[in-house]
Amino acid sequence: MKLYYSPGACSLGIHVLLEEIGRPYEAERVDLKVPAPERPLASVNPKSKVPTLVREDGSVLTEYPAIAYWLARTNPERRLFPDDLDGQARVLEALDYCVATMHMQGFSRMFAARRAATPAEQESIAAMGRDIATRALSRMAATLDGKEWVNGDYSIADTALFYCSTWAPHFNVELPGNVAGHLARMKARPAVQAALQQEGLA
Ligand SMILES: N[C@@H](CCC(=O)N[C@@H](CS)C(=O)NCC(=O)O)C(=O)O
Structure with a gap:
C-alpha cells in the first residue's frame, strides 16, 4: 500500500491508521504548494488531493471517510470500527x-x-x-x-x-x-x- 500525504494535512489521520494497523506501507510526500494539476499526484488521483491510498491491487482510494472505513474493515482485528x-x-x-x-x-x-x-x-x-x-x-x-x-x-x-x-x-x-x-x-x-x-x- 502507498499513502500520498502532506505533512500535517488531513492525511495525517490516515497515516495514524496505517501505523495502528501495522502492515507494511510506503508514504510519499506531496508538495501542496505546487498547483494541483502540476502535482505528480494528479496522475494517480485526478482530484490531486491527499490523502490518496494506492492499495495492494493497484487500485486508488480517495476521500478520508472511505479510506478510513476501508482500512478498518479490511483489518478487523485492530478493532477500529465497532461491530454493532x-x-x-x-x-x-x-x-x-x-x-x-x-x-x-x-x-x-x-x-x-x-x-x-x-x-x-x-x-x-x-x-x-x-x-x-x-x-x-x-x-x-x-x-x-x-x-x-x-x-x-x-x-x-x-x-x-x-x-x-x-x-x-x-x-x-x-x-x-x-x-x-x-x-x-x-x-x-x-x-x-x-x-x-x-x-x-x-
Ligand atoms: N474531501 C477530501 C478532502 C481532502 C483535502 O481537502 N485534502 C487537502 C489537504 S487537508 C488537499 O489535498 N488540499 C490540496 C488542494 O486542495 O489542492 C477528503 O475527505 O479526503
Missing part, C-alpha cells in the same frame, strides 16, 4: 461531522482566507470558518463527555478529530477541555507518535 449497528452509525456520524463540517467548512475556510484578495475578504472568510470550526469543536466536546474516545472505544472517528485538533493552534482556536484531553490521549499513542515522526512533526 448503532456503534457503526455513531462512528460514521462523528467521522463525517469532523471531515465534512469541521474540516471542509470550518478549517478549510481559514486556510483559504490566506489566499483572499483583500484583507477585508480574508477577515470575513476566516471569521466564517472560525465560527463553524469552533461550534463543531464544542459539539465534539459534548460527544466526548465522560468518554476517552469519541465512541467510547477508539475508532476511525478519533483520527479525524485528531487531525482537526492539530490545526486549531495555527488559527488561535482554543480547544474545549474535552477535545484538548482527547488530543493529549491521541499524542500518547505510539501510532500517532510514529506518524508525527515520519511527517517531521514530532
Whole structure:
C-alpha cells in the first residue's frame, strides 16, 4: 500500500491508521504548494488531493471517510470500527461531522482566507470558518463527555478529530477541555507518535 500525504494535512489521520494497523506501507510526500494539476499526484488521483491510498491491487482510494472505513474493515482485528449497528452509525456520524463540517467548512475556510484578495475578504472568510470550526469543536466536546474516545472505544472517528485538533493552534482556536484531553490521549499513542515522526512533526 502507498499513502500520498502532506505533512500535517488531513492525511495525517490516515497515516495514524496505517501505523495502528501495522502492515507494511510506503508514504510519499506531496508538495501542496505546487498547483494541483502540476502535482505528480494528479496522475494517480485526478482530484490531486491527499490523502490518496494506492492499495495492494493497484487500485486508488480517495476521500478520508472511505479510506478510513476501508482500512478498518479490511483489518478487523485492530478493532477500529465497532461491530454493532448503532456503534457503526455513531462512528460514521462523528467521522463525517469532523471531515465534512469541521474540516471542509470550518478549517478549510481559514486556510483559504490566506489566499483572499483583500484583507477585508480574508477577515470575513476566516471569521466564517472560525465560527463553524469552533461550534463543531464544542459539539465534539459534548460527544466526548465522560468518554476517552469519541465512541467510547477508539475508532476511525478519533483520527479525524485528531487531525482537526492539530490545526486549531495555527488559527488561535482554543480547544474545549474535552477535545484538548482527547488530543493529549491521541499524542500518547505510539501510532500517532510514529506518524508525527515520519511527517517531521514530532
Ligand atoms: N474531501 C477530501 C478532502 C481532502 C483535502 O481537502 N485534502 C487537502 C489537504 S487537508 C488537499 O489535498 N488540499 C490540496 C488542494 O486542495 O489542492 C477528503 O475527505 O479526503
